[in-house]
Amino acid sequence: MAKKTKAGFLAGIDASINSFQQATKKNKNFIESRKIQLHLGHVADLPYPSQYFDSIYSTAQYEQWKEPKYLFMQLHMLLKNGGKLLTIFQPRQGTTENNNWNALEKISEEYKEAGFVQVGHAYLENPHGESISVIGYKD
Numbered sequence: 569m570a571k572k573t574k575a576g577f578l579a580g581i582d583a584s585i586n587s588f589q590q591a592t593k594k595n596k597n598f599i600e601s602r603k604i605q606l607h608l609g610h611v612a613d614l615p616y617p618s619q620y621f622d623s624i625y626s627t628a629q630y631e632q633w634k635e636p637k638y639l640f641m642q643l644h645m646l647l648k649n650g651g652k653l654l655t656i657f658q659p660r661q662g663t664t665e666n667n668n669w670n671a672l673e674k675i676s677e678e679y680k681e682a683g684f685v686q687v688g689h690a691y692l693e694n695p696h697g698e699s700i701s702v703i704g705y706k707d
Contacts, residue, residue: 570598581607581614611639619648626655640682647706656701672700679704
């Protein structure tokens with residue numbers, strides 16, 4: 569993503585020390601050129617002011633969150649008006665399609681409760697398996 573970003577920068581956060589270290593090594597040049605800022609911790613630890621980001625992308629984190637609606641509210645505050653939040657996750661293997669659709673609907677409802685509008689979702693097949701995505705916008 570850093571290669572495609574023409575303006576601004578990317579910020580990333582991960583609670584895993586190993587993932588943080590791998591990302592730091594992999595993105596060393598982008599970090600040095602200030603195109604990427606990486607943080608170790610949780611979403612609630614992000615050190616940015618309200619209405620800071622145009623877009624926020626969350627991957628592979630939702631299932632680990634204890635209070636997703638609260639975190640979606642925090643992400644909502646970090647977005648500028650008109651900004652978007654995209655959450656993508658891969659369901660655990662062995663879950664039924666019905667369970668996956670229920671999860672998708674639950675996330676969509678949590679988005680709405682956090683203040684997002686124009687909430688949409690998709691259930692996608694990709695080379696790595698199935699994934700669920702939800703997108704919403706800050707009004």
